[in-house]
Amino acid sequence: MVFLVRWLGAFALLAVTFNPTPWSFTRWAQAQYTTQLSLVVLFGLLLTVAYLIYLAATLRSLGLFGMLLVAAVFGAVIWVLVDWGVLATTNSAMNIWLGILALSRVLGIGLSWSILSQRLSGQATVDKVDD
Template sequence: MGIFLRWLGAFVLLAATYNPTEWNFIRWAEANWSNQMPLTLLLGLLLGVGYLVYVGATLRSIGAFGIVLVAAIVGALVWVLIDYGVLTLQNPQLNLWLGLFALSVVLGIGLSWSIIRQRLSGQATVDEVEQ
């Protein structure tokens, strides 16, 4: 359940920042920057902290190669679904949601990788401490 919640958190973070609906930070900030600058800045900083946590943990746990590998696996899955006629790329809004889903999978796996690795191998992962 924890891995699902980490993925869901990544999806909510990405979708809150931008999505094809009217309900996202980017569109709200563009419309309200002059009237509500302090609130816009605060919410932008909170989103930035969320990205710092997710991207930092992902880079530390799976690295750039792991990010490319997970993205390639998700891309191949989408390709298979398109090839079998389950998905179509004719709808630009659906394409954006697929992109958000793919990025959230990468960030969710990156944040959860130490847990996944521990469950698969039985070995705990600890951070390196500089002395």
């Protein structure tokens, strides 16, 4: 359940930022930056803070190599599904949603990795604290 909530948060963050529908921050910001620049900047900064939180936690738990490895696994799964004819690459909107799904899975796994690792190994994770 914890992973699901964290993954849905990552999915929402990515989907709010950009998606193939007209309802995304990037499309709204492109249309409104001349008339509502202060709101565009405010929401852009809020999204940036959210991305920093997600990326910092993911980098801390998985590291860059781990993030690339998890992304490669999801990329390979998508490749297999395309190879078997389950997915088609002709629909660009679906490709964007697949990218959002794969990236959100990477962030969701990164946020939940320490919990999963602790449960699998039985060892507690402790952050290093410098005095």
